[in-house]
Amino acid sequence: MGALRKEDVAGLITFLEQNKDRDGDVTLNDVIDLAEMMTGSMHEFLGAVQPTITAELTAIAGEISRLKTEILQLRPNDMKDNQIPEAGRELDAIVEATESATETIMESAEKIMAADDDMDPAEYRAFVNDKMIEMFEACAFQDITGQRISKVVSALNAIDRRVTGFVERLRITEGDDAPAEETDEDRRKRDLILHGPQHAGEGVSQSDVDDMMSQGSQDEIDKLFG
Known part of the structure; x- marks a missing residue:
């Protein structure tokens, strides 16, 4: 200079x-x-x-x-306008199909349990068969649900590949990630261990819950539901 x-x-x-x-x-x-x-x-x-x-x-x-x-190359508009909304619609459809099937199965089971004991055996058998067929037909939602879940997984994998490639090309390392900002809801879930359904081998087992309930005081138990 x-x-x-x-x-x-x-x-x-x-x-x-x-x-x-x-x-x-x-x-x-x-x-x-x-x-x-x-x-x-x-x-x-x-x-x-x-x-x-x-x-x-x-x-x-x-x-x-x-x-x-x-x-x-990340194609953000495609993710925002197509893949993510489509995955959301598929998940909504899965919830609706599951609710409908569950309702049908429960109604059929309730009708079988409430059937008149004095009903003619042949008539009772035909009635039960009809309700069982309804339950089997309701269970068929699993096939369509599996297809919908496959679409969601495919969309998530495509997004994951694009984002991973983007991160690699930018040479961003794991240590460069900014710390996640914890919200009040996240903090409550962490404090109360509200993680929802867990996969096999994860989370708290029923025996752990039984031990905690038997050893803890009523005040400690009440805090879990505060």
């Missing part, structure tokens, strides 16, 4: 010494002379700095362009 030349510094000192006793009586010509002198003294400095600044700005522009390309 360039530095001020000795002759430029000497010129500035001379100018300031000549005008230090003028009690602020500075003319426009004095200002112009000083500006010309400063411009001349900085010319070499700016000439040395300019290539560095230009290279830095070029590098920044290139990085921005690369990030834009990476984001376009």
Whole structure:
């Protein structure tokens, strides 16, 4: 990087010494002379700095362009407008089908349990067969549900592949992740261990619950449901 030349510094000192006793009586010509002198003294400095600044700005522009390309390859609009909404619709349909099937099965079972004991055996057998067929037909929702779940898993895998590729191309390491901000609801779930249904081998077993309920005081138990 360039530095001020000795002759430029000497010129500035001379100018300031000549005008230090003028009690602020500075003319426009004095200002112009000083500006010309400063411009001349900085010319070499700016000439040395300019290539560095230009290279830095070029590098920044290139990085921005690369990030834009990476984001376009991520296809965020497709995820936002198609894949994520479609996965949401499939999950809604799964919930509706499960609710409908459960209701049908429970109603059929209740009708069988409430059947008249004095009903003719043949008539009772036919009645039970009809209700059992209704229950079997309701269980057929599992096939469609499995297909819907496969669509959701496929969409999530596609999103995962894109995001993973995006992270790898940006060279983001695991340690670079910003700490997740815990909400009040997340904190409550953590404190009360409200994690919902767990997979096999995870979570708290029934024996653990029994031990906790038998050893804990009523106040401690009440806190779990506070």
